[in-house]
Amino acid sequence: MLIVLGTIIVGLAIVVGINIFRTSATETNRDQVISDLIYLSTDAQAYHKKLLQFGGGNGSFQGWTIPAFYKRYAGGKIRVRVRANRNKVILTGIGTEIEKNGRTKVRVRAIVRPTKTKIIIKN
Numbered sequence: 001m002l003i004v005l006g007t008i009i010v011g012l013a014i015v016v017g018i019n020i021f022r023t024s025a026t027e028t029n030r031d032q033v034i035s036d037l038i039y040l041s042t043d044a045q046a047y048h049k050k051l052l053q054f055g056g057g058n059g060s061f062q063g064w065t066i067p068a069f070y071k072r073y074a075g076g077k078i079r080v081r082v083r084a085n086r087n088k089v090i091l092t093g094i095g096t097e098i099e100k101n102g103r104t105k106v107r108v109r110a111i112v113r114p115t116k117t118k119i120i121i122k123n
Helices: 002-049
Strands: 076-083 088-098 105-112 117-121
Touching: 002 076, 002 088, 002 105, 002 117
Parallel strands: none
Antiparallel strands: 076 088, 088 105, 105 117
16 A cells, blocks of 8 residues: 555656646746847847948848847747838747647747837747
8 A cells, every 4th residue: 555655656746847847948948038039139229220331220120130040049949020111120039848738839029129129928
């Protein structure tokens, strides 16, 4: 009887440990993607403010691109959409970890304007 009870307790401990690890990995990946999006948003804003002669956008995001490293890296991948007519950049970060639902990966969006950035956690 004690062996069966011990086996059940060890089994439950393993399941709880796996769930905690999976949740921690997902949160860490989300935090990494958010951090990278914030870095890229400040880079885009700096480009927007620089004069054309100094390699900037002279008041526009048109022509700004992300470094090749971020297109596919250890944390996932980041896609960029520049909306010059609306004067904003939309960054979408897709992580590597699968969410709790088991189907979708970590997804975060940043809407970058000349003076502010809005971070939206999609899942």
